[in-house]
Amino acid sequence: MNSDTLRQLRRFVDMEFRSFTREYGGMLEKLFEPLGDFLLFSERLLTQSPWPMVLAAILFAVWVTSRSLKIVLGTAATLLLIGYxxxxxxxxxxxxxxxxxxxxxxxxxxxxxIVMSRSDRLQRWLTPALDVMQTMPSFVYLIPVVMILGIGRVPGLLAVVVYAIPPIIRFTNLGIRLVAKDVLEAAEAFGANGLQKLFQVQLPLALPTIMGGVNQTIMMALSMVVIASMIGVPGLGQPVLKAISNQYFTQGVLNGLAIVGIAIVFDRASQAYGKRLQRHLEATHE
Amino acid sequence: MNSAATITPTASTETPQVGISLRNLYKIFGPTPEKFIGAVREGMTKQELLDKHNHVLGLRDVNIDMRPGGIQVVMGLSGSGKSTLIRHINRLIEPTAGEISVGDVNVLELGSRALRKFRGEMTSMVFQKFALFPHYTILENTEYGLRVKGISRKKRHEEAMRWIERVGLSGYEKKYPNQLSGGMQQRVGLARALANETPILLMDEAFSALDPLIRTDMQTILLDLQQDLGKTIVFITHDLDEALRLGDRIAILRDGEVIQQGTGQEIILSPADAYIANFVKNVNRGRVIRCRALAQPGEAIDGPNLNANTVLEDAARIMNAEGKDQANVVTKRGRLIGTVALSAIIGAMIPPQDPPQDPPQDPGS
Structure with missing residues (x-):
């Protein structure tokens, strides 16, 4: 392709997209407004309530999911250090x-x-799409998102979701496909219908794999925090961004460690929850 | 224990007895089975179908009538199509051609909802590798069929506990399957099937994965239960001893075809071909053949009265103990059928020197 047609092509696509944005941008923004409001609300709830209350609520949530004193104490220590x-x-x-x-x-x-696990054709189509979502540099798809929705929390959320959703899709699909055929056949032989098979057999048995996907999704969401801060998402990413441009080494490390800290809290709590759902795996004969 | 086959099916008070009939059943595995059904009907061999058309012949012209309340054994080596056959009865596998009826239900006419209902109400299945739900407790496993049918929690708990007790697993109901040994797991498999209270029990090599002592135990449990339940049981096995012990009737399957069916005694006394003769050569005939088969018509003589269903080994033991070399063979009610000599009994217990003279065939496993 010669450089002239290439330039024309680029200009054509960009112009078209720009006019699309002008035309429908406002409408799409309206559409996502409730999401933005919700984000703002939960953020205010966490930042404006007195910190002991927030801390207690978080520790309670961690206790409810993990039922482990160790994880609760670890969470408390992490959050207190962050506050300090x-x-x-x-x-x-x-x-x-x-x-x-x-x-x-x-x-x-x-x-x-779930749908992907039931259709080989869908799997063939979705797999490359998921590959693209995971490997495409996130800045690239930030461009259209910012063009349509501007900068702020909602485009940030969309960018994070696009990046973080592939593992949960992949692992759910894989987990369901790996469920032993004989157990599924047994459910069928007892007259179970599709939904009963899904909720009574496939999902529970796929749970260890699905929990792996949940973990990956959380980790990938956290890793997007800094990038999302570039399009105006507030949070720990902002000081890191500042630290990069001003070469504030300590500030970068501290905020980075805070991200690591909440990643570990998330991970331990969600994995402990997953394990509690799979008590049958711990017990063995002999 | 050795008189297992004397069990006569008794009418169950809870579930009606239904028979199963398979008519001209064909199954071809592959992308376009309907294209080859005609050729297979006209005698295309399994090998030719596989080599030239890349389709696998699962079943060929299977006709079996399974008596209500009896134990029908289907025996064959691996690859003979026995697991395929049993899955046709509850249509886990769809036949390529043929008819399947259970009682007066034409199974092939059922729509998907009716089929699920049929599976829940008419058939229960026990699997070779147990196929218990690993994430459910023993109690939850046992009540699964009832749960699918939407029976209330309280009622199904009661039912399940009854069957857990019946198979001797009381106290284990809160354990998970992988906390139990193989034999215990299969008892759960059996309880899960029985809790459904269906007239038909399908057992797909149910005891094959167990070690020999446990297997004998399980056979005893099954026969004891069957005394009370009188279900129509279809039992798949590759083990001739198991087949002879359990089966009221036995069908032998090879390469997807039924090559002989009858009682265990009929198969041993007159094997249909060299393949079967070879198979039954090493069977302990004294525990299978019954006095009725040897009874010679005649007047009552001085000797013990033997029930016609007594196996030869027991008959010889009794006659030996009484020091008599002749005995009367009588029915359950005491009517004389004929007489039998100890020498005839011993003769029948000795396996024939050579199987019939056809060349031995490859079992095709």
Whole structure:
């Protein structure tokens, strides 16, 4: 292709997209407004409530999911240290963002994974799409998102979800496909229908694999925090960004460690929850 | 224990007895089985179908009538199509051609909803590798069929506990399957099937994965249960001893074809071909053949009265103990059928020197 046609092609696509944005941008923005409001609300809830209350609520949530004193104490220590080093507000903003984007990724990803496990054709189509979502540099798809929705929390959330959703889809699909055929046949022989097979056999037995996907999704969402901060998502990413441009080494490390800290809390709590759902695996004969 | 086959099916008070009838059943595995069904009907061999058309012949012209309340054994080596056959009865596998009826239900006419209902109400299955739900407790496993049918939690708990007790697993109901040994797991498999209270029990090599002592145990449990339940049981096995012990009737399958069917005694006394003769050569005939088969018509003589269903080994033991070399063979009600000599009994217990003179064939496993 010579450089002239290439230039024309580029200009054509860009112009078309720009006019599309002008035409429908406002409408799409309206569409996502409730999501933005929700993000803002949860962020305010976490940042403006008195910190002992927030801390207690988080520790309670960790206890409910993990039922492990060790994990609760670890969480308490992590959060107190974060507060001591003055990163409480930013951490809370990041937390709100991560919880919202992880929940969005899971509520979208699980059903997609389930449908994908039932159709080989869909699997053939979706796999390359997921590959693209995971490998395409996130800045590239940030461009259209920012063009349409501007900068702020909602485009940030979308970018994080696009990046973090592939593992949960993949692992759900894989987990269901790996469920032993004989057990499935047994359910069928007893007259189970499709939904009964799904909820009574396939999903419970795929759970260890699905929990692996949940873990990966959370980790990938957290790793997007800094990049999302470039399009105006508040939180721990902002000071890191500042630290990069001003070469504030300590500030970068501290905020980075805060991200690592909440990643570990998320991971331990969700894995402990998954394990509790799989008590049957611990017990063995002899 | 050795008189297992004397069990006579008794009418169950809870479930009606239904028979199963398979008519001209064909199964071809592959992408376009309907294209080859005609050729197979006209005698295309399994090998030719596989080599030239890349389709696998699963079953060829299978006709079996399974008596209500009896134990029908289907025996064959691996690859003979026996697991395929049993899965046709509840249509886990669809036949390529033929008819399947259970009682007066034409199984092939059922729509998907009716088929699920049929599976829940008419058939229960026990699997070779147990196929228990690993994430459910023993209780939850046992009540699974009832749960699928939408029976209330309380009622199905009661039912399941009854069957757990019946198979001797009381106290284990809160354990998970992988906390139990293989034999215990299969008892759960049996309880899970029985809790459904269906008239038909399908057992796909149910005891093959167990070690020999446990297997004998399980056979005893099954026969004891069957005394009370009188279900129509289809039992798949590759083990001739198991087939002879359990089966009221036995069908022998090879390469997807039924090559002989009858009672265990009929098969041993007159094997249809060299393949079967070779198979039955090493069977302990004294535990299979019954006095009725040897009874010579005649007047009552001085000797013990033997029930016609007594196996030869027991008959010889009794006559030996009484020091008599002749005995009367009588029915359950005491009517004389004929007489039998100890020498005839011993003669029948000795396996024939040579199987019939056809060349031995490859079992095709």
């Amino acid at each position: 080093f003055g990163m409480w507000q930013d951490t809370m903003r990041t937390l709100a963002m991560i919880v919202a984007s992880t929940l969005t990724a899971l509520t979208l990803g699980l059903p997609i994974g």
